[in-house]
Amino acid sequence: MIISKPNINKSRINICRENSQSLEDIQNQSSSSQNQTPIIDLTKAPELNYKYGRTSEIATLKQWILENHTRLITIYGLSGIGKTALTLKLISEITTQFDYIIYRSLDNLPKLITVKNELKQFLCQSLSKPLPEILDYFKSSRCLVIMDDLENIFQFGNFAGQYLTEYKDYSKFFQQIANSYHQSCVILISWEKPADIETLQSENQHTKTLHLQGLGEDAKAIFQEKDLKDDEKWEELITLYQGHPGWLNIITLAIKELFNGQVYQCLIDEDEVFLGDIEALLENHLERLSELEYHVINWLAR
Ligand SMILES: Nc1ncnc2c1ncn2[C@@H]1O[C@H](COP(=O)(O)OP(=O)(O)OP(=O)(O)O)[C@@H](O)[C@H]1O
Ligand SMILES: [Mg+2]
Structure with a gap:
């Protein structure tokens, strides 16, 4: 089933996905808010059956995002441990806190420029004139960007979280997100903790990591x-x-x-x-x- 609702009266939700349960959750969340007009693109998110637990992880993430205004969050852990499921659940609970929410996977190894262009295209929807940089959008609106399957841009056969040579520019991008003043949040999801995040976290209070464990x-x-x-x-x-x-x-x-x-x-x-x-x-x-x-x-x- 494909559901596409580009313009709903109160909430401009743009969702094309096969997850009717989560879609319903998200629509309920959005329409309960009087003034919020979130624009959401979960077209690339998988359909997942999230059911049990994760209360404390959701509480922690909400605190980081809504109270501490964390700009860069990395959720890492084994394949199948529930990182994507947790994040989709989180999104359904904080929808109305953002103007834009977008999910993208790095499964097919997109170049940073491609991802940036897609983000810009999505984030400029309600503006009469496009802004020059992603960070300009992050400053002017509250954006929640999910970048999943980050391990694809890391090296095989090396220590964890080392970027492939042609994807090193992602590291700089993430540093900019953590170090610049803005009102948005990027959530990275990965099997491995990116090697540069450790240093970034020690220097920057707006960077957090969650090592996801079992249920x-x-x-x-x-x-x-x-x-x-x-x-x-x-x-x-x-x-x-x-x-x-x-x-x-x-x-x-x-x-x-x-x-x-x-x-x-x-x-x-x-x-x-x-x-x-x-x-x-x-x-x-x-x-x-x-x-x-x-x-x-x-x-x-x-
Ligand atoms: N809290 C949960 N309760 C029940 N089932 C869950 C829970 N979290 C995840 N699952 C199930 O476990 C499976 C793996 O979850 P998910 O795809 O989110 O893992 P992942 O960490 O994102 O894996 P990968 O890194 O390979 O993408 C899915 O079938 C999902 O429905
Ligand atoms: Mg996943």
Whole structure:
């Protein structure tokens, strides 16, 4: 289903996506506000089924964005840990605080100039004359920009978060965002923490990073929804798979299929951790390690 509403009376929402649940949330949020007229483009955002937990992460992010006026936030963590899902949920809760909200993925390695041009095109919609720089838009309006899948512009086989040579200009762009005065916020989402963010964060109070971890106890809701058995064993399952929602979704399906929903059966062999489709996801991370890191991981796994 494609939904496109370029002009809604109170809120100018421009959303084309296949996520009717989130769309509804966002529309409700927007129309409850009297004076806000947010323009939203989530056309490139994936459809995600966010359901459980993350209350404290959402609270932290809201505090950084709405109270501390943080300009640059990096959310990083393993693939499938729920970074994009969390961010989409966050957006649905803070829509009315912004004039513009846009989501873009760096999945297909766009050059910075391409991204900047797209942003400018989007941000100039309500102006009679375009402004020269992105930062001018960030100063004149409250913009929330999400840049997802940042790991694509980092090097393979090197230490984490090193930009590919032809994408080094992104680093300067992010520094400008953190160091210039404006009223907007950029959220970067990545598997790896960008190498330059550490220094930036120590020098600049408008830069924050969130290392996203597992769901903890809240992951039990995943098992509940799928009617898994042996609830006294659920905690063990959460610990074993680190509360990782992506992995737990995979493992829950496997337990349903292979063990008739009995968690006990899956945990019976203490020396074997069932991986199934998780293996392929882990390999994506292993491929990115430097030689030294790869040796350390191998040594630890022995
Ligand atoms: N809080 C949650 N409760 C239940 N399921 C969740 C939760 N967060 C994420 N998921 C599910 O886990 C899966 C992975 O989430 P998501 O795509 O957000 O991860 P990600 O960290 O963005 O991964 P990647 O880095 O590979 O893009 C999705 O199927 C999503 O629906
Ligand atoms: Mg993602």
